[in-house]
Amino acid sequence: MTEETLKDRLRQRIDAHGPITVADYMATCLGDPEHGYYTTRDPFGAQGDFTTAPEVSQMFGELVGAFLLQAYERMGSPARFNLVELGPGRGTLMADILRMAKLRPAFIEAARLTLVEMSPTLRKAQAKTLIKTPLSPHFADRFDEIGEGPLLLVANEFFDALPIHQFVKTDEGWREQMIGLDEQNELTFGIGNAQLQETDLPPVARKAAKGSLLETQPAANAIAEAIGARLKEHGGTALFVDYGYLRTAVGDTLQALFKHTHDDVLARPGEADLTAHVNFEALAAATAKGGAYPFPPLEQGEFLLRLGLLERAGALGAGKSHLDQEKIRDDVERLAAPDQMGQLFKVLAVSSSADPLVPFDPIAGQTG
Numbered sequence: 001m002t003e004e005t006l007k008d009r010l011r012q013r014i015d016a017h018g019p020i021t022v023a024d025y026m027a028t029c030l031g032d033p034e035h036g037y038y039t040t041r042d043p044f045g046a047q048g049d050f051t052t053a054p055e056v057s058q059m060f061g062e063l064v065g066a067f068l069l070q071a072y073e074r075m076g077s078p079a080r081f082n083l084v085e086l087g088p089g090r091g092t093l094m095a096d097i098l099r100m101a102k103l104r105p106a107f108i109e110a111a112r113l114t115l116v117e118m119s120p121t122l123r124k125a126q127a128k129t130l131i132k133t134p135l136s137p138h139f140a141d142r143f144d145e146i147g148e149g150p151l152l153l154v155a156n157e158f159f160d161a162l163p164i165h166q167f168v169k170t171d172e173g174w175r176e177q178m179i180g181l182d183e184q185n186e187l188t189f190g191i192g193n194a195q196l197q198e199t200d201l202p203p204v205a206r207k208a209a210k211g212s213l214l215e216t217q218p219a220a221n222a223i224a225e226a227i228g229a230r231l232k233e234h235g236g237t238a239l240f241v242d243y244g245y246l247r248t249a250v251g252d253t254l255q256a257l258f259k260h261t262h263d264d265v266l267a268r269p270g271e272a273d274l275t276a277h278v279n280f281e282a283l284a285a286a287t288a289k290g291g292a293y294p295f296p297p298l299e300q301g302e303f304l305l306r307l308g309l310l311e312r313a314g315a316l317g318a319g320k321s322h323l324d325q326e327k328i329r330d331d332v333e334r335l336a337a338p339d340q341m342g343q344l345f346k347v348l349a350v351s352s353s354a355d356p357l358v359p360f361d362p363i364a365g366q367t368g
């Protein structure tokens, strides 16, 4: 008997209950307890499907660590606080953050570390990576489970993995794009009955041509709003890094990555990574709705350079072999060059206070 695949399961489900939303498809492909992409594997690195900034170089996490140390002091160096990471992958980013944070023993002593991770496979990898650090992690399935107290939070390439909905402009308004079955019983896109209400439409959608596609990210926005509310109530700062766009726009950003190559999004459910670009305008608005202050986002390259990427690279390379120095230079390029990760990735900081927050520009209307 051949083993049942996630594609078989999706076919049966659609056959029995009708087409599913793109959000449903994403959530199932990534998070299905038995066959989900993240639940069943470690997808990172050369052997995997994609490489993230912390996996490129330790400099990324160290600079994020330097940012968090400043944010800690900015909120008055509390004796206890929650240090939280959403979707920590292999735990590399947190390990690099903590190496930098060891420079301030008070930070380490005050921190209670919680990793929000749905994948049992990756939880194991994270625990293993963090063995050599001074903090042992608690695990949570959701952000809501984090206890009371001030918060410092980081999320790198987390929001892009959360389910989005897609709507298509038709003669009868913006109707939801669905995934059904064609005559050959293959997965295919189609148009459903659900509609975006006129009042929920961003201004850009009004002028869009027929056939245009608009994405919404209610799952990401709900978490961002909860974080905003938490920051308002208990104080602190959150940092979100992801690929995405700064202003709401129309367009299809759903993509599948399989072994470092773009793949048909319907071809390999559960075997390929599925992501969508993050709408930072919507994400920032959600944190503000929760009651926090979003700072004007920076491109990743600018964020890292302002935090001292070049100086850090110089220090790291000092006394090293020619080959090592070349590798460090390549890593700097990879993280910060506009044609690599530098421009596509955006960094949004959100805080309980509108006071100046290094290295971000002041919030419009606030003097800094």
Ligand code: SAH
Pocket (backbone or CB within 6 Å): 030, 038, 044, 052, 053, 054, 055, 086, 087, 088, 089, 090, 093, 116, 117, 118, 119, 122, 141, 155, 156, 157, 158, 161, 162
């Ligand atoms: N931050 C890491 C990994 C990014 S990949 C890095 O930069 O290398 C996305 C991560 O988010 C994985 O750890 C994945 O298992 C986790 N994840 C995705 N959706 C999630 C969800 N709904 N709840 C909790 N974790 C999730």
